[in-house]
Amino acid sequence: MLKHRGFPGRMPGTDFQFVIRRANPKGVTPLKRLERYRDRRPADKRADAAFMKALWEHFGDQPFERGNLDAGRLSWLFGREVKPAEEPFDPASYDALLVIDERLARTSFPDAFDQDAFDENDLDAEDDEDDWA
DSSP: OOOOTTSOSBOTTSOOBOBOSSOOTTOOOOOOOOOOOTTOOHHHHHHHHHHHHHHHHHHTTSOEEOTTBOHHHHHTTBTTTEEESSSSOOTTOTTOEEEEOHHHHHHHOGGGGOTTTTSTTOSOHHHHGGGGO
């Protein structure tokens, strides 16, 4: 399983995880499209946007390997903003290639592509250290 070095482990200040530490010994959790209903909690919506921002900043429009990205978090975007980059696609493989559908992702999560929108949820914790002087 590829570990995406430099990818945020979780949404800052929350328990919403973005990556897993090790492969599941019981087998790979398959990706599946989860429906996002209008009545989802605002915190869940913010986590989706923060995850999309992290994906875009780390991978851009290039295909990327699933690796250690959390299947639960990916499944909220899978089939819409994040799509299979290869055929045949194995949803239960850490080696599966994915790609961001930029047009749809920008429509669904415009703030994830706006550099100023995530000031309070900035994914770079190192920059915050200067504010404590």
